[in-house]
Amino acid sequence: MTKIRLIETDYPDDPYMNLAMDEAIFTAVGKDKAPGTIRFYQNRNAVILGCFQLADEEVNMDFAKKNNIKIAKRFTGGGAVYHDMGDLNYSIILKDNYDVKLDVIKMFKLMIKGSLNAFKSIGIDAESGKLNDVTANGKKIVGAAGSIKSNTLMFHAAALVNTNIDMLADVLNVPKIKLMDKGISSIHDRVINISDISKNDIESVKNGILNGYKKELEFEYYKGELNDYEKELLKKLYDNKYSKDEWNFGKNFTDYEIL
Numbered sequence: 277m278t279k280i281r282l283i284e285t286d287y288p289d290d291p292y293m294n295l296a297m298d299e300a301i302f303t304a305v306g307k308d309k310a311p312g313t314i315r316f317y318q319n320r321n322a323v324i325l326g327c328f329q330l331a332d333e334e335v336n337m338d339f340a341k342k343n344n345i346k347i348a349k350r351f352t353g354g355g356a357v358y359h360d361m362g363d364l365n366y367s368i369i370l371k372d373n374y375d376v377k378l379d380v381i382k383m384f385k386l387m388i389k390g391s392l393n394a395f396k397s398i399g400i401d402a403e404s405g406k407l408n409d410v411t412a413n414g415k416k417i418v419g420a421a422g423s424i425k426s427n428t429l430m431f432h433a434a435a436l437v438n439t440n441i442d443m444l445a446d447v448l449n450v451p452k453i454k455l456m457d458k459g460i461s462s463i464h465d466r467v468i469n470i471s472d473i474s475k476n477d478i479e480s481v482k483n484g485i486l487n488g489y490k491k492e493l494e495f496e497y498y499k500g501e502l503n504d505y506e507k508e509l510l511k512k513l514y515d516n517k518y519s520k521d522e523w524n525f526g527k528n529f530t531d532y533e534i535l
Contacts (some may be wrong), residue, residue, distance in 0.1 A: 284500070290315070292524075298369075300506050300513055314367070361433070364485075365434050367431070372424070391488065395410065400412050402418075408421065420433035
């Protein structure tokens with residue numbers, strides 16, 4: 277059985293560092309300089325954009341500034357998400373031993389199945405929503421994004437455990453037409469907290485995710501830390517990319533191949 281590393285080091289007040297860490301690990305695993313990794317982290321009051329998105333379009337910037345909500349951009353695609361300390365983020369970075377190849381749809385199906393196992397193990401009857409969502413009671417509880425490169429799978433997701441849904445709804449600009457296409461009138465009709473439908477908290481959800489993926493991906497995990505190579509990459513990515521307004525607010529997302 278494959279052994280992978282569990283990392284729980286995070287920077288709740290620095291979403292830029294958390295995102296830089298995801299890319300540093302992904303790059304290191306792809307170069308065979310780090311083991312496969314599962315990682316948990318939290319961000320305090322931040323909007324995380326997909327790499328193709330623009331903050332001015334996706335975020336209520338006045339509301340974000342007034343409420344000290346940081347804006348950061350990840351290196352994967354997908355939509356904007358709001359993070360606070362009621363949100364649990366998890367990243368799974370592995371060599372492709374699952375015959376995914378470059379099929380992103382296949383990767384999402386594999387990884388979402390692990391999430392479904394996880395929630396089932398803690399008593400939540402979760403279902404696969406669209407390609408990169410998990411739903412319960414007809415509402416979204418997990419959104420995910422990912423990438424495939426150098427025979428390496430990158431999947432990261434955000435689970436709404438006890439998130440401030442009012443804050444989420446106020447800070448994200450979701451076009452009414454998009455909501456109407458889903459047959460709903462507000463974000464409150466679209467998302468729900470895990471704590472609203474179960475007695476689970478952050479720790480029980482974390483344990484469920486570990487057990488769900490351990491079963492689905494057939495691995496054992498051990499607690500570990502970043503190695504020196506990853507720490508060097510992390511600093512470089514943080515200093516030259518994720519802490520820069522040019523990355524987080526700019527349009528030239530293709531100009532940041534700095535590794």
